[in-house]
């Protein structure tokens with residue numbers, strides 16, 4: 001929102017200065033220049049044009065256009081942004097037919113291009129401010145020769161084109177103001193790259209910092225929430241003459257809306273909300289870390305729902321595993337197996353994608369998707385293909401990428417399918433390698449980068465142990481010996497697409513990467529040496545036997561760094577074995593503390609690392625096996641959620657609380673988990689919850705309460721506001737995540753954080769609203785609402801959940817208070833404050849709610865706003 005001190009020059013003052021409406025005051029002519037305080041006002045009174053002085057102290061005066069019918073001075077266009085006038089100024093049409101701004105001394109500070117003499121001779125010049133905010137210079141008989149819409153500043157109004165006119169070379173782009181009171185060109189600009197399928201890029205100075213994704217016939221593939229709604233449509237036009245983007249309002253849509261690049265480089269869509277008398281931000285880009293330009297390098301796929309956020313496309317592996325482990329994915333990924341152009345290559349599909357940069361892509365609107373596939377296969381340079389017109393499923397339109405695939409991300413929902421070419425051996429086994437219309441598809445595998453690290457550290461320790469015991473391990477691995485263990489495929493269950501391990505998606509244990517915080521990696525107490533560790537090492541024969549010689553039937557999943565197998569030990573214990581792929585061979589001593597930490601933690605609500613196994617180049621970690629996978633597979637699955645009745649849910653909530661309490665207080669160390677979420681809560685055979693994934697956990701000294709990181713890791717939707725915004729984490733940020741979990745468990749709904757599509761998808765807000773309206777019980781998961789639930793417990797859990805997600809960390813209870821509240825029968829709990837609506841998007845939820853409440857007469861205009 002633009003709020004400047006000089007808005008004291010308010011509408012009232014402006015109106016007093018306006019001439020009576022009888023005369024046409026929307027034009028400047030040769031004989032009638034515009035001077036001093038006079039302003040032009042468009043026919044319906046929407047826009048005004050005149051001189052303004054944003055910073056009264058500096059006294060710099062600019063010619064600009066602003067909204068004339070709202071009380072907040074909002075400038076949408078500036079003429080002389082680089083050359084302000086000090087003192088009085090005049091706008092006139094000069095003898096050459098050019099609009100000029102002249103200063104008090106008669107010097108020209110700004111001029112539109114000179115009009116060709118032929119046009120000039122033909123007739124009178126008029127410059128008129130139109131009601132859409134366009135200021136046009138016309139000549140009788142020659143039409144418009146110049147318009148402000150062709151020279152945007154930081155604002156894109158409805159109808160304005162953003163893009164290139166190839167005939168004239170005119171490149172319309174927007175660039176930020178330097179500061180909110182200084183319209184001179186700032187650091188950021190947003191402009192089109194017309195190569196391939198055009199895409200918009202945000203530049204900071206001349207460096208790209210964000211790409212919108214190529215246009216896919218319907219929207220920019222990286223901005224899936226900007227889509228046509230009932231009153232506003234987005235258009236992209238690409239012809240031999242022009243390539244531009246614009247959005248238009250329906251006739252009669254009585255809304256004021258604009259896109260603006262603010263001076264911090266945020267591209268925002270705002271809408272004027274009358275009842276609040278202010279502008280509200282409806283979307284803002286870039287919006288998360290995944291939007292950093294090429295954040296995950298070539299063939300890397302960014303996904304904010306994952307941590308680490310960078311993964312590789314299926315069939316690819318990190319090029320620099322060590323940097324990836326440190327959560328720097330910018331080095332990208334490389335192919336496991338080189339392509340064989342002459343035959344056998346196939347495609348793996350990646351879903352919900354922001355398409356790669358298309359500068360080196362070809363677009364052929366005549367090819368359907370199958371022809372597209374054939375065409376890509378027959379071109380050795382082709383790396384991937386996708387539909388280039390998603391608005392006609394099964395119709396025509398083909399993208400083919402011939403260069404590296406760059407700047408990809410994966411969305412939770414939205415985005416589109418991308419077909420990535422792979423060598424036959426890298427194709428998922430159930431996929432048909434070629435020429436099939438119904439090729440089986442696999443998902444992108446987001447690899448468990450840090451799991452590798454855990455593995456490595458575990459191995460370092462194992463090596464040490466081995467050295468000590470000088471125990472010889474026969475290298476029996478992979479020599480094809482068959483063990484008499486029966487098939488156990490039924491135990492492996494139905495893991496979807498090999499992505500999940502029984503430990504959630506990325507069970508990783510590693511130190512944090514924040515170099516500046518390295519000291520916090522070391523526990524202040526309990527600095528032991530290796531002898532402290534109680535990490536058993538397993539014989540390789542034991543593991544071979546337990547996993548049926550790593551039979552495919554025992555495979556639970558495949559992470560980026562190696563497969564995970566289910567197994568059963570002789571004593572009947574079920575285990576999960578993570579087998580490190582051979583290519584990863586970094587010794588990472590600095591992670592030793594973390595493994596020490598994990599090996600030391602023992603609690604019935606934490607997942608247990610049982611030991612490790614090392615043999616030649618084989619490296620494995622052994623965990624207890626979780627028969628019921630993770631909480632999210634029940635909670636957010638329509639078929640399974642009713643299996644968790646209230647009693648189970650309440651016991652899960654209690655178990656999680658005890659696990660966190662142990663981490664925070666009751667273990668020898670103080671540990672902040674930092675990535676608590678439903679997929680990191682594993683469930684054993686009896687549905688007991690176990691916290692897993694200590695990949696980003698931090699050890700605090702006993703007297704330490706908060707820490708700060710520059711690199712926020714974790715999962716949006718579960719992050720407390722102070723952590724997401726400022727990198728401040730503490731036990732109270734875990735409490736926040738716990739609160740989100742509680743509300744999810746009670747409601748059976750996922751809190752989507754950044755990605756809420758509709759109002760009600762922001763779970764915290766929904767819970768709060770029901771709470772305030774006294775309809776708390778409606779929050780309970782409908783699938784168990786009919787069954788006997790302990791109403792007091794339900795309400796108490798919701799209240800505790802709300803207490804945990806309060807904006808201010810100091811208002812949130814500690815975990816020991818939480819466990820006490822959960823255990824007590826007494827209903828006297830504190831009254832929660834309004835929750836933080838998670839990660840800085842509160843404005844949106846607020847406004848949408850406000851708008852739909854207060855504006856029902858026009859609700860079609862405001863309730864259908866797009867958002868995530």
Ligand SMILES: *[C@@H]1O[C@H](CO)[C@@H](O)[C@H](O)[C@H]1NC(C)=O
Pocket residue numbers: 036037038
């Ligand atoms: C412009 O406004 C100022 C103060 O509002 C006033 O003093 C001045 O006379 C005005 N000038 C003209 C040309 O109207």
Ligand SMILES: *[C@@H]1O[C@H](CO)[C@@H](O)[C@H](O)[C@H]1NC(C)=O
Pocket residue numbers: 094095096114
């Ligand atoms: C008109 O253009 C000519 C040539 O560009 C220039 O020399 C002259 O000063 C201009 N006249 C005015 C009034 O700006």
Ligand SMILES: *[C@@H]1O[C@H](CO)[C@@H](O)[C@H](O)[C@H]1NC(C)=O
Pocket residue numbers: 122123124140
């Ligand atoms: C120019 O404008 C004047 C006054 O508006 C008008 O009388 C005259 O006919 C116009 N000339 C042309 C060529 O349009």
Ligand SMILES: *[C@@H]1O[C@H](CO)[C@@H](O)[C@H](O)[C@H]1NC(C)=O
Pocket residue numbers: 001180262263264265266281284
């Ligand atoms: C730009 O927008 C972002 C996101 O809404 C906001 O955090 C930032 O303060 C804004 N910058 C300015 C200068 O208004």
Ligand SMILES: *[C@@H]1O[C@H](CO)[C@@H](O)[C@H](O)[C@H]1NC(C)=O
Pocket residue numbers: 340341342343344
């Ligand atoms: C490519 O595939 C063909 C047919 O399967 C095979 O004959 C050829 O050796 C392969 N080339 C390479 C370089 O792998």
Ligand SMILES: *[C@@H]1O[C@H](CO)[C@@H](O)[C@H](O)[C@H]1NC(C)=O
Pocket residue numbers: 217365389391392395397
């Ligand atoms: C995309 O498909 C839609 C629906 O079939 C069609 O109307 C539109 O013209 C297509 N766009 C292009 C660029 O071919």
Ligand SMILES: *[C@@H]1O[C@H](CO)[C@@H](O)[C@H](O)[C@H]1NC(C)=O
Pocket residue numbers: 357359360403404406
């Ligand atoms: C496009 O290809 C050129 C030449 O091969 C290469 O230099 C450039 O990096 C590629 N750009 C992209 C975005 O792949």
